[in-house]
Amino acid sequence: MNDVLTTPARVLVTKIGLDGHDRGSRIIAAYLRDAGMEVIYTSPWQKIEAVVTLAMQEDVDVIGISSLATDHLLVPKLMKALAEADLAHVRVVVGGIVPDEDEADLLTAGVSEVFHPGAVRDEIVSSVEKFAAEATNARPQD
Numbered sequence: 100m101n102d103v104l105t106t107p108a109r110v111l112v113t114k115i116g117l118d119g120h121d122r123g124s125r126i127i128a129a130y131l132r133d134a135g136m137e138v139i140y141t142s143p144w145q146k147i148e149a150v151v152t153l154a155m156q157e158d159v160d161v162i163g164i165s166s167l168a169t170d171h172l173l174v175p176k177l178m179k180a181l182a183e184a185d186l187a188h189v190r191v192v193v194g195g196i197v198p199d200e201d202e203a204d205l206l207t208a209g210v211s212e213v214f215h216p217g218a219v220r221d222e223i224v225s226s227v228e229k230f231a232a233e234a235t236n237a238r239p240q241d
Contacts, residue, residue, distance in 0.1 A: 116170030
């Protein structure tokens with residue numbers, strides 16, 4: 100399997116639930132864009148169904164979810180909805196305020212990585228690039 104992308108990674112950066120704090124997600128979107136990725140950014144307050152639809156329409160490799168107010172607790176439902184939409188190859192990362200016990204639940208649900216406050220830009224970018232390559236390799240063939 101190839102772990103290097105030949106096209107730019109396509110990343111959806113969004114917030115689900117009712118958390119409107121979007122400064123961090125805007126900063127991460129800029130980091131990824133500046134690293135050469137194609138970034139699709141949404142406003143806060145997205146519903147899971149809308150995120151799944153957008154992920155399908157935009158053919159994304161990675162979905163980044165920002166959470167500062169427990170909205171990460173919705174991510175297992177997102178993982179299930181992605182699988183039901185034949186998007187299980189799409190990798191999901193979560194960033195923000197996530198307690199340790201919730202992090203374990205997210206990883207069990209299939210989240211690729213949880214980034215906590217203070218995560219380094221280069222670490223985030225390299226991880227997302229790696230996850231995008233994994234998604235490309237896991238993509239169902241037509």
